[in-house]
Amino acid sequence: MKVLILSISSMLLFAIQVNAQQTPPSPQPVVTIANTFASHVTTNVVAGPEIHVKIDTKQTEHQQDLEPQKVKNFTKTFTLDKNDKINLFNEYGAITIKTWEKNEIKVDAEIRAFANTDNEAQKLLDIASINASKAGDEISFITDIDNKNNWKFNGKKREVKVFMTVYMPSTNVLKAAQEYGNIVIGDYSGATTLTVEYGSLTTGALKNSNNVIRVEYGSAAIKSLNQAKIDTEYGSGITIGSAGALTINAEYTNVKIGSLKGKTTVNLEYGKLTADEVSDSFTINAEYSTISLGFNPNFRSSLNVATNYGSFKYGENVNVKRQNLGNEDRYSSNRRYTGDIGKGDNRGGESVTVRSEYSTIIFK
Known part of the structure; x- marks a missing residue:
């Protein structure tokens, strides 16, 4: 009887070792990009022509669970001629470009901070600004947000978003770049x-x-x-x-x-x-x-x-x-x-x- 029990135990051990050595099926490669400050993107890439992409780039006008919200406004105007070049850069928000017949460019911007307290929201507003300049024939409006990696207070994420509205002629050379947000022209x-x-x-x-x-x-x-x-x-x-x-x-x-x-x-x-x-x-x-x-x-x-x-x-x-x-x-x-x-x-x-x-x- 002892011999029989030992034989059965040996067979079970052998079966477990064989199963443990079998190679599991290779998973499909998955690339996941999630940004908590704006859009959330998940892209699943599989071999072959089929692509499965789910992307949500909707700009959130109001944050339901982050209050109060603090806002500061920015406005700046430059005169320009037909040879001037326009350079716009923004991140976390949106750029909307509207054309007019005036020989000038005007940028109205609303910088929004989302946090649970006034103090936290103010800290976010303090690190966000728009640098406006004219050098030679180039006019620039550049969003500058410091310490993006430190957007946490008490372990909770907070957001800053900049919404630019640009008024300008439709004939000037235009360079516009938006990260984590939309451009409308x-x-x-x-x-x-x-x-x-x-x-x-x-x-x-x-x-x-x-x-x-x-x-x-x-x-x-x-x-x-x-x-x-x-x-x-x-x-x-x-x-x-x-x-x-x-x-x-x-x-x-x-x-x-x-x-x-x-x-x-x-x-x-x-x-x-x-x-x-x-x-x-x-x-x-x-x-x-x-x-x-x-x-x-x-x-x-x-x-x-x-x-x-x-x-x-x-x-x-x-x-x-x-x-x-x-x-x-x-x-x-x-x-x-x-x-x-x-x-x-x-x-x-x-x-x-x-x-x-x-x-x-x-x-x-």
């Missing part, structure tokens, strides 16, 4: 450089041929663009109503364009590009993505599509003349397609070129 004629991190960008018609836009961990809604260079990564996507020539670099996010009327280049990784109506040459480099293009009924173009571990689907308006599938390539993951989009002669020399890996390409 209507129609604008001057050259722009607009940057948003952990927030949203909303614009009217950006009419200049020189626009630079960067969005990280955020979103953008743009009515129209003349020409622009756009860099975006990790967010809920960019939507553009209509545009001329564009250069877009996008990672882990989606881009949607209504009407595209100029020559465009897109480099896309782990995302989705949708263009409803293409009317000019288009070059796309894609990895782990989905590309869906519709074309203007009068658009005529050659096409050249190369896929590696992907697919190419097309509608009646697309004529694929040749698929490079010789015997030597029969078992290859690479596919090449050439042909035409639309009917008639391609007298303008337009072309649509796609190079893709692990992606789905759709021409409607």
